[in-house]
Amino acid sequence: MTDKLQIFGATPSPYTQKMISICRYRHIPYEAYFGDVAGKLNDLNIEPPKPVLLPTILLKDNNGALKPTTDSTPIIRRLEKDYPQRKLLPKDPALSFVNYLLEDFGDEWVTKYMFHYRWYFEDDANKAGTVLPLVDIATNTSEEELIELKKFFSDRQIGRLWVVGSNETTADLIDKSYKRFIGLMDNHLLNNKFLFGDKPSSADFAIYGQLTQLVGFDPTSRRIAEENSYRLVAWVDIMADLSGHDVENNNWTELEDSPETLKEILKEFGRMYVPALLANAQAIAEGNESWETMIDGSIWKQKSFPYQVKCLNWIKEEFDNLNENDKSRIIKYLDGTGCELLLN
Numbered sequence: 001m002t003d004k005l006q007i008f009g010a011t012p013s014p015y016t017q018k019m020i021s022i023c024r025y026r027h028i029p030y031e032a033y034f035g036d037v038a039g040k041l042n043d044l045n046i047e048p049p050k051p052v053l054l055p056t057i058l059l060k061d062n063n064g065a066l067k068p069t070t071d072s073t074p075i076i077r078r079l080e081k082d083y084p085q086r087k088l089l090p091k092d093p094a095l096s097f098v099n100y101l102l103e104d105f106g107d108e109w110v111t112k113y114m115f116h117y118r119w120y121f122e123d124d125a126n127k128a129g130t131v132l133p134l135v136d137i138a139t140n141t142s143e144e145e146l147i148e149l150k151k152f153f154s155d156r157q158i159g160r161l162w163v164v165g166s167n168e169t170t171a172d173l174i175d176k177s178y179k180r181f182i183g184l185m186d187n188h189l190l191n192n193k194f195l196f197g198d199k200p201s202s203a204d205f206a207i208y209g210q211l212t213q214l215v216g217f218d219p220t221s222r223r224i225a226e227e228n229s230y231r232l233v234a235w236v237d238i239m240a241d242l243s244g245h246d247v248e249n250n251n252w253t254e255l256e257d258s259p260e261t262l263k264e265i266l267k268e269f270g271r272m273y274v275p276a277l278l279a280n281a282q283a284i285a286e287g288n289e290s291w292e293t294m295i296d297g298s299i300w301k302q303k304s305f306p307y308q309v310k311c312l313n314w315i316k317e318e319f320d321n322l323n324e325n326d327k328s329r330i331i332k333y334l335d336g337t338g339c340e341l342l343l344n
């Protein structure tokens with residue numbers, strides 16, 4: 001049995017890419033398996049998690065038994081404890097909280113761009129529908145079989161657009177937010193290597209994971225990125241492998257000294273994701289199957305999504321666990337971004 005971290009995922013999965021690039025940066029020895037995750041786990045006599053999410057990572061429980069574990073955000077926190085070197089979370093709890101916010105923004109909002117551009121337009125869906133089964137099943141799948149698999153994968157994922165919130169009503173809002181986001185990242189990267197200065201954090205990797213697909217895979221979003229920021233295109237390439245990044249002589253910025261360009265990214269969070277998080281939580285609390293609300297002057301509607309209530313509660317818990325001084329530093333820092341509304 002290997003003592004390397006075993007990661008089961010897929011190359012077109014942004015969260016798989018997030019975790020693999022983290023392992024490279026953190027010098028965590030790993031083995032990546034791409035393809036049929038449930039099948040591979042069954043072969044190893046490991047019961048697959050329910051639901052199987054990508055990536056699934058094997059982590060030791062208290063008795064030393066390997067447990068298939070999903071959800072990159074808590075996995076990252078666990079790996080901070082298990083591996084002492086090259087940590088991802090800033091030591092200052094207030095800065096770490098803002099990092100938590102932006103990690104969630106990457107995982108949960110930037111992924112809406114990802115899912116939208118992958119499955120909404122025919123050309124993109126055609127590519128993804130063909131490549132996903134080739135990765136997941138086998139590159140030597142026959143052409144006849146591929147036709148069936150393509151239909152199966154595409155129907156399943158296109159059916160999920162409603163869960164993510166990509167539809168005719170929201171398409172324009174998503175497109176505008178994606179273009180603004182590229183511009184905001186471009187402005188920030190003009191003077192900063194990473195979100196918080198000269199050292200990457202978990203939020204960088206969350207955003208990077210989504211961009212591996214938006215910039216590196218799906219044709220429409222890639223074209224938009226290339227038309228708007230070659231700087232961001234370059235950043236995605238660099239983030240892939242930061243194993244040589246000098247962590248001794250580089251550091252995160254102080255929260256109070258962070259540049260205005262970071263706050264502008266948080267304002268995009270406040271403008272788009274905050275109202276979505278709040279409306280979704282209210283819908284779930286009231287037992288509604290779907291919700292709609294005004295976001296940035298237009299209607300947003302989608303299916304209610306229990307997981308994002310969990311995300312909102314995790315944000316609140318992170319905040320509640322801080323001391324009064326750090327809380328007030330954060331409230332002061334976030335003032336005017338719209339993110340402060342999450343903490344009421």
Ligand SMILES: N[C@@H](CCC(=O)N[C@@H](CS)C(=O)NCC(=O)O)C(=O)O
Nearest residue numbers: 013014015052053054055071072073
């Ligand atoms: N919040 C989770 C999300 C993981 C996730 O949603 N993964 C997607 C693929 S990128 C997935 O497994 N979807 C179900 C599927 O593809 O069957 C994380 O951070 O790891």
